[in-house]
Amino acid sequence: MKHPSRRKFIGFGIAATTACSARVKSQSPNQKLNIAIIxxxxxxxxxxxxxxxxxxYALCDTNPGALSSAKGRYPGAKTTSDWREVVNDPAIDAVVISTADHHHAPASIAAMRNGKHVYSEKPLAHTVQEARWMQEEYLKRKDKIATQMGTQIHATDNYRRAVELVxxxxxxxxxEAHVWCGRSIRPVGEEVLPEQPVPDGFNWETWLGPAQNRAYNQGYWKGGNLNWNRRWDFGNGVLGDMGSHLIDLPYWALELSRPSKVKSExxxxxxxxxxxxxxxxxxxxxxxIGAGKKGKVDLIWYHGPEGMKTMAERLQPKLGKDTNISKWHIGVAFVGDEGVIVSDYGKIVLSPGSKYKDYKRPAQSIQKSAGHYKEWLNACKGEGKSLCNFDYSGALIEHNLLGNLAHRAEVGKEFEWDAEKFKITNHEKANDLLSKEYRKGWEVS
Structure with missing residues (x-):
């Protein structure tokens, strides 16, 4: 399948140093990989x-405290505070990327171009454009490298049983598929925080990376994901974060591809x-849509207090007394013309209960996973395929981030999406939000 981008991916200003020959080392199943942790x-x-x-083999972190702690557990590992050194090291076979969202795609693409296997935390990208680039860069090399996005729940048995039922x-x-998460976002407060002294050894230049320049303040990063993920400059909010896990289930079960319309309220x-x-x-x-049939589907995402209230108002009448949906902090409900399947990470409810009392569930057809990480490591060594590779997960994240784009462009408006042309066709200005401006020296173009 081809995944055309709106613009050609030219390259990194940041990886021009050795964007050299892609290096791929054949790996035997018994040979250990040299892995770098970014x-x-x-x-x-x-x-x-x-x-x-x-x-x-190597540890990378901009925070000297985190780096020192990791070094204590892996004393033989090399250390650095700049991932650009890691992706250009020919001794490294694979990288594991667990940074803030705005580094996921730049670090992953640079690593793939250097022939390295890549595991990246979710979401795979910071913009819709980056998600498309991640798919394209992986597909160029899919026979030589293994990739995986950090959607650990994809490997669990419960998701597999839900997919089989659907x-x-x-x-x-x-x-319809309804997906929800009770998490919210606490207020950011000031847009620009007052300058603080940069702590000794903290690589603020690299932490900022592609983001626009600003003076250091620990309020931008301290506290991790639940802090920096609130700001568009560094993260993608609840939808970008938890949507990676939860929308994964209907995306898989319904074999979804590119949406044609998107709206955010x-x-x-x-x-x-x-x-x-x-x-x-x-x-x-x-x-x-089930039993080998094809058809139209709407996928609806809810988060935060107002989102959860609307979700319960819409779904509870369909479920009767089979379950109290407001007690499900996260979940997915597949609404069909004969019933409803509700699932989260560990349980499944079929409604109406009276109809499914004697229902014989389908035979297990999806093979048990070797484990989320093991699946990727095996694929790195030429054994099997990683299911959350960057083709599948890149398309999933492209889909999800269109929801954020719709919110930022115009709340309440339904946008028409031409995936083939990589263009919103009924709101030209919204196309500006498909990508972003990169700080000088960290360009992705």
């Missing part, structure tokens, strides 16, 4: 633990911060 604190610690069966037609033909757009509540709707003209 972003060693926070999620980076958990991701490092997931790949510790290999050689942790695809077997347990709820009949699916008309909620509070007025803020030029600095992601919305505390949001309802986003994507229209898919062709989806696998």
């Amino acid at each position: 972003g060693a604190g926070g999620r980076g610690g958990a991701n490092t633990n997931g790949v510790k069966s290999e050689t942790i 695809q077997a037609g347990a709820a009949g033909k699916i008309k 909620g509070p007025a757009a803020d030029k600095v911060a992601a919305p505390p509540s949001q309802i986003a709707t994507w229209h898919h003209p062709e989806a696998s």
Whole structure:
């Protein structure tokens, strides 16, 4: 499948040093990979633990405290505060990227171009354009490198059983998929924080990376994802973050591709911060709606207090007393013409309960995962395929970030999306939000 971009991907101002020959080393299943960890604190610690069966060859973090802590666990690893050194190191086979969102695509693309396997935290990209580029860069090299996005739940048994139920037609033909998360966004406050002294050893220049220049203040980064993810300059809010996990389920089960329309409802757009509540709707003209049938599907996302209130008002009447949907902090509901399938990470409810009392669930057809990290490591060594590779996950994130674009461009307006031309056709100005301006020296163009 081709994934045309609106503009040609030319290259990095940042990777011009050795954007050299792509290096791919054949790997035997028993040979350990040399892995570099880009972003060693926070999620980076958990991701490092997931790949510790290999050689942790290098550690990279802009925060000297996080770097020192990781070095204590892996004393033999090289250390640096700049990921550009990592992606150009010919001794490194694979990278694990656990930075703020605005570094995911630049670091991943630079690594792929240097022939390295890549694992990146979600969301895979910071803009719709970056998500498309990630797909394209991976597809050029898909027979030589393995990639995986950090959607760990994709490897769990419960998601597999939910996919099988939907695809077997347990709820009949699916008309809508409702997806929600109770998380909200606390107010950002000041757009520009007052300057503070840069702590000794903290690489603020690299932490900012592609983002526009500003003086250091720990308020931009301290506290991790739940802090920096609130700001459009560094993150993508609740939809960009948790949507990666939760929209993954209907995207997989309904075999979704490119939406044709998208709309976002909620509070007025803020030029600095992601919305505390949001309802986003994507229209898919062709989806696998169950039992081998094709049809139209609307996918609706809800988060925050107002989003959760609307979700419950819409879904509870369809579920009766089978479950109290307001008690589900996260979840996905597949609404079909014969019933409703509700799932989260660990349970599944079929409604109406009286109809499904004696229902025989379909035989398990989706193979048990070797494990989210193991699946990627095996693929790096030529064994099998990673299911959340950058073709699949790049398309998922492109889809999700269109919801954020709709909110930022005009709340309440339905945008028409021509995926083939990579263009919003009914609002020219909105196309400016497909990409962004990169700080000099960190350009992606």
